[in-house]
Every structure is written in structure tokens, then in C-alpha cells.
Amino acid sequence: MAEPVPSGGSIAEPLKSLGLTKYEALVYVALLKASGATATELHELSGVPRASVYPVLERLSQKHLVSVSNTSPKRFNPVKPDDAIDLLMRSIESDATRAKTELSRVYAQAERPARGDQELIWSIHGDDQIRSRLFELLRGARSSVQIIFYWDHLKEELITTLLSLAATVRVDIITDRFTTPVPDRIHVTVRTPPESHGIATGKCMAGGVVIVDGKQAMVVMGSKEEGFTALYSEASGFIRFFTMYWNFFSSWIRT
Amino acid sequence: MAEPVPSGGSIAEPLKSLGLTKYEALVYVALLKASGATATELHELSGVPRASVYPVLERLSQKHLVSVSNTSPKRFNPVKPDDAIDLLMRSIESDATRAKTELSRVYAQAERPARGDQELIWSIHGDDQIRSRLFELLRGARSSVQIIFYWDHLKEELITTLLSLAATVRVDIITDRFTTPVPDRIHVTVRTPPESHGIATGKCMAGGVVIVDGKQAMVVMGSKEEGFTALYSEASGFIRFFTMYWNFFSSWIRT
DNA sequence: TAAATGTTGTTATCACAAAAACAACATAGG
DNA sequence: CCTATGTTGTTTTTGTGATAACAACATTTA
Secondary structure (H helix, E strand, O other), rough: OOOOOOOHHHHHHHHHOOOOOOHHHHHHHHHHHHEEEEEHHHHHHHHHHHHHHHHHHHHHOOOOOOEEEOOOEEEEEEOOOOHHHHHHHHHHHHHHHHHHHHHHHHHHHOOOOOHOOOOOOOEEEOHHHHHHHHHHHHHOOEEEEEEEEEEEOOOHHHHHHHHHOOOOOOEEEEOOOOOOOOOOOOEEEEOOOHHHHHHOOOOEEEEEEEEEEEEEEHHHHEEEOEEEEEEEHHHHHHHHHHHHHHHHHHHHOOO | OHHHHHHHHHHHHHHHHOOOOOOHHHHHHHHHHOEEEHHHHHHHHHHHHHHHHHHHHHHHHHOOOEEEEEEOOOEEOOOOHHHHHHHHHHHHHHHHHHHHHHHHHHHOOOOOOOOOOOOOOOEOOOOOHHHHHHHHHHOOOEEEEEEEEEEOOHHHHHHHHHHHOOOOEEEEEEOOOOOOOOOOOOEEHHHHHHHHHHHOOOEEEEEEEEEOOOHHHHHEEOOOEEEEEEEEEOOOOHHHHHHHHHHHHHHHHHH
């Protein structure tokens, strides 16, 4: 018995994002396994140095995660995990909403030079950010959307978004496999590019190009393992290059 | 211009609970005020050392809170505050739910010596914990509840909870001001204790005693500023003492 | 009873890593 | 040339992790 509980380490890990230190997490988990334990028992059970157990339990008590007995030796009781985590989350959530309102106010008040985004090429990291910016971009389309995509994980959402665009928007799609029926204003070209072309080769590589209204362009590439990277720009050179790329790709693919 | 932004410090504060460091928060807030700024501009605007701005922006980029341009000098754009905070919160929430399930499993599997709570007196800190344990205790009442409370902030919830108890539970209440009509099985004694008694003196002091089924007792005291502290016990001596206290208080108050 | 032993709770101290703050340097662009 | 940028390295600081020593008290053993 009294093994160092290798699983305890992994269990304690997510607690650290909730504001607990390593020791706090370890002791709390140990206390869950032995409610009403003494400091020494917790020391043995958690692997935390005995002398450190006392200040750690003090901190946990101040965070309202444990209650303490008045006996000698002191005994400790954990707050039920659900209550404890709800407690921590409430605190974090309140901070989050406060931050949200204050930061949104700051962001709204800041006068943004409209030229800020012009002539620059932005790198975007993170699947969520890319997704968010991509659909924001598409929903802003007014006259035309030209899109090449060779990926799967956003295909459905992408198609429904494209279909929901106003009828005045001309949509050109180049992709592999496409089964959904579409209205006339949407032109779909299906073609699996050869391996040599580099895009969509093998397992998880994916990529895409989106040009909206001939004024905004976004390029995405990456793999599911290494994550995705995207470029976005309204710079004329950037637009020209990828419009040319689109034209070339489009005509080449019809051969 | 370029004042050190004293408000920035307080605005950046709640971001730290979301896993950002001081610098990360400061730079992000500064970037909200000046989208598309360069590293040097952010240094001047945030007060963060210029050399530190680069690694900080690198970290923010990895956390998907900013996007970077490819120009020279580099320019940076913030992710919209709402998106950014939602992003951070989602990550924390997923950790929280994971922790909740795993910890609940641990807590459920642990065999809890039923005698653990016996004969011990537990200190409980934190308004929420006290509230939670208090109502848990009341809802567990089977035959009797004796309660003295001189506080306001839980009065309503307390009364509704007491009214919702089974008809087989005899309820005795001693408190100040009481207006709600109650069924016969509930006995209410109203009396404002003199200042000298020490309970409920002045502004925000408050206190209370609860005895459930003659087997469990909880005592609460504190002030709204300093917070509350509670004692809970099933120890016979503890119960005896406060039952006696209750009897004394009850008879004295009727004079 | 008195000495030896063990446990508890506390305090002081040291080690270590991350973050914060500063200094130095190479270089690109005006 | 000079300024500003971007990068690198070093120092200081802070919070946490880790070890040792200590007083108070209880228990055991001679």
C-alpha cells in the first residue's frame, strides 16, 4: 500500500489550470482518497513533504476546498469535488465576464485606423482562430467568393455557409469529392490534384485558398497533427498573386 | 499621451486567473487599444520592457490571442476580446469537467470511515461552503430542527428551506424580525437580543446556531466584511453544549 | 520517576524554475 | 551615418518546491 500513486500525478494535472499549485492538487486528491486524514497521513499518501503539507492545507482552507477539525492532531475533510470545482470555476468565470466587458469596452473605444489591415499580411495560428476568421470572412462576402479547399474537417460547415450566402454572390468552388446538390449560381469543379502538387498529399495534409470580393484573401495550410497556419491579407499584391493562382489552378484543372 | 495607463493594471488583473502572466495581460490590453501596433509601440503603451515584448507576443501568438504580420517591422493584431476570452474559458472548462469526473470517481471509490465525522469538530471557512453545508444539513433533517439565526443575507432562503421540510419535522426558530406566516408545526420566537449579549450587535455582525435531530450541530458567526466562520460537529459534547445553549436562550428570551 | 523515543506543528533555510528587468549586439532602412 | 528593429544573453526577482532543525507534547521504557 501507500504507493506513490502514479495516476495521481495525471489526475492532479488539470487542477493546475484552475489555479492550484502542484502540491495543492496532490494534497487535495490525496484527501479525497482519505477523508478525515491527518497531516502526516496526507504526507505519506501524496508524497508531499510533511512540512509542506501544513502551509498547503492552509492555502486550501483559504480557498475553501477543505475544512479543518479542532482536534489534536488536526484532521482534514475535503469539500466534495463537484462543489469544489464549481467554486473555482465560478471565481474564474466571474473574472472572465468582468474581463470580457472591460476589454470589449476598451476594444470598442479604441479608434482603429481602417488602414491597419491594409497592405499587411497576417499570420493566424490556431484552428479555432482560423475557423472563426474564415467564416467571418465568408459571411462578409458581397459579390463573389472563389474558394479552393482540400480538407475534410470543415467541409460541412463550409458548404452550409456558402449556401447561405445572398443570391447576389457568385460562388466558385474547387475541391475534391463533392456530392451536395447546389443552386445554379454556385459553380463547383471537382478534381483530385496529383500527389506531386503537394496539396492534400497523403493522410492529413490539407490546404485551401479563399478570395472574397476580389479584395480579401485567406490561405490555409497544415496538417491535423502539426496544426494549421493561415495567412490573411487585403494587400493588392497578395490578392493578385492568389487570384492568379486561382485562375491557373482553375484552368489547369479543367484539362 | 503614452501615460503608463494606471487603469491598465486593474484591467489586466482578472486576466491572470485565465492563465496569462502580468506581461501577457498588459501587452494584450495595450494591443486592444492600438490594433496593428509594432513591438515598440506596444512597449511604450504597456510599460513592458521592449526586449520582453517579443517573447510575450510569441507566447500570445501561441495561445492564439494575437495574429502577426509578415512586414518589417512586425505588426500585431489582437483577437477580439470576446473570442479570446471564450477561447481561454473553453480550455479551462474542459480541464474542469475532466477534473470533475476523475475526482468524483476517486471520491466515490474511496471508502469513507463513517466514524470520520464523529467526535470531531470541523471548521468551515467561506460563505459559499457554509451556505452549502448548512442547507445540506437542513435538508437532511428527519425529526427536529432547532435554529437561532441573527443574520439577514440568508434569511429568505433559510425560511423557504425550513418551510419545505417534511411535516414530521418539528421546527423551532428563534430570530429577530419575522413576518412570514407559518404552519402550526413551526414555532417561531421573535426577540432582538440586547447589545450586551454580543450576537448581532451593530452593523454587520451575524451569527446562528442550528441543531438537527439532536445529532448534528452547526454554529456560524462572523461579519460581512471579515467573512464568516462556522463550526460543525456530531460530537456528543458539542451537541450537548449547544442544546443547553439553545434551551437557555429559549427560556431566557421568553421572559 | 526519569530518560529515551516518537509525533505534531512550526519555522528557517536552500534549491529551482518561471517570469520580469536590464544590457549588448547585429542589422536593416532612412 | 544614424535610428529603430529584432535577437540574444544575463541578472534580478518571485513563487513554488524541498530539506533540515526545532519546540511542545505524548508515549514508552528503564
